[in-house]
Amino acid sequence: MQMADTPYPFPDASGHFGPYGGVFVSETLIPALDELRAAYAACQRDPAFMAEFEYELKHYVGRPSPIYHARRWSELLGGAQIYLKREDLNHTGAHKVNNCIGQAMLARKMGKPRVIAETGAGQHGVATATVAARYGMECVVYMGAEDVKRQAANVYRMKLLGATVVPVESGSKTLKDALNEAMRDWVTNVHNTFYIIGTVAGPHPYPMMVRDFQAVIGKECIEQMPEMAGRQPDYVIACVGGGSNAMGIFHPYLEHREVRLVGVEAAGDGLDSGRHAASLSAGRPGVLHGNRTYLLQDEDGQIIETHSVSAGLDYPGVGPEHAWLKDSARAEYVGITDAEALQAFHDLCRFEGIIPALESSHALAYAAKLAPQLGRDKVLLVNLSGRGDKDMHTVAERSGIRF
């Protein structure tokens, strides 16, 4: 196996991935981020903390998640063999919970009894509310007022779990506005509050910390693939909104230079339509939500509204490490439209008996495009980051069906 000569050095000590990342926040938050960085570094060096994290992942989340060979679908596509990393089988139904456990444990260590989170479709909110209930912490979830309307079931789930859900009425009333509002809460209540960010974005150390907690996905794959497929994959494919499931599976593979890493963004109605959420494919570098990264913005530097059938990918930025992996060409980023993702959603339902999340369906759709172009001896590993039960309404509506 070809390994890089030097270990991957990112982020650097100041939280940068090349020109991306960093700490672009108001002065009020600087001490809180310093405190968080120090606490996280201490936990990383603490074997008891890491052992407890592993115990929780095993007994509460149900890890390791299996890898499944989608034999029938691969056969129908007539090319490369497709393997699925089954993050959809985790407790709460997605990869999000891995990170929430890590951050909630850290919050407890830091003596912060209150956790807050932002959520778009509600998945990260549900995962945070779940873990807060598990550890007996107060939990407040910020959610755009539009999303609260669209995702009533997830709002109820969070309430069942004891969380307070705050509808955000400002701006476009979606994920980015929920993030703004959560930041404001944090600035105001920083003495007793821990902000659990759900993706590999935000100011340093969040992109690094979330990546590290999610890297369990890729580490397991590296152990499981030789057993399942006889070797490591030729391609690792994952959807990218903020990019946490992708960073989680990519990161352990970065030094496996022969493995191609493909991030799949939401191309919505098509990259030319202007209605999409593909920051890396169609955006420009800028500063938002505490870090420098690729952003969907207009000529004046205002952030523009995004579109995707999948709420979890509907975000105008992307984690700064993805920006760096794109520029350095270690990973490649492609777009998949709403229509292509929906087709893959239906195909996986019908051919494998698995209902995937619409987010993950973007990665599946790219695998379905790529597989027929490759020989039957090639191996694709797709991160099936979540299950699709939450998307029933969206898919039914698209098919003209009302419950």
Place this chain on the structure above:
Amino acid sequence: MSKIHTTFARLQGEGRKALIPFITAGDPDADTTVPLMHALVEGGADIIELGVPFSDPMADGPTIQRASERALAKGMSLRKVLALVAEFRRRDAATPVVLMGYANPIEAMGIDAFAGAAAAAGVDGVLVVDYPPQECAGFAATLKAAGLDPIFLLAPTSSAQRFAEVAQAGSGYIYYVSLKGVTGSANIDMDEVARRIPQIRAAVGMPVGVGFGIRDAASARRIGEVADGVVIGSRIIEEIENSPTDQVVVRVRDFIKGIRDALDQIGEQAR
């Protein structure tokens, strides 16, 4: 010497405090901004902080976010803000103008292009809320080379090491945010402010303006007793929101005049 520096020096000589109102450019509309700026000066403003609207004003409270949204809905942009400053300068060459906003519109324009255009328009200082000193050494140097003051924030949570970093990177004045929170919040901790301001002034060697949470003549006066300047933002935006269109300018001028009178009583008592 920058216009901001000489303004503070003059006020200090007179035993007076700087009154620094904030309005968002383009709120309620572009045509009202320059008349509002002149009205602020008539009412007794010493320096004007002019907000550059941004789609995601993370460090601001709901009041200033609403002002941003109104301005953006009517097509305000960084370039248009600079044009408004140039228009203001046709009648007022003396009052310093500080742009306050977020990094992304400036980066979209280009840092060099922005510094050149801002200096040409008659801007005196720039405060970028999401540019802490460690992330903007190049930007601060570019501003200084163009004759502009890079203004930085300090907070109740800031360490002594932060004082040193800000003293190194900044010039003009320090904007001390007097509470943990966003713009427009309540509850200023007066004892905290009174304790911190002398420490900060001594550490940074610059005048200290205090903002976030100042809402009326009484709170302005209490802050003015310890600080070199008083910043008022959200409360003015509320005045704009609550005034009939044809009375916005007059109402804002009268409101500022009330604050000015309260601040000037501090000096009179001392004399």
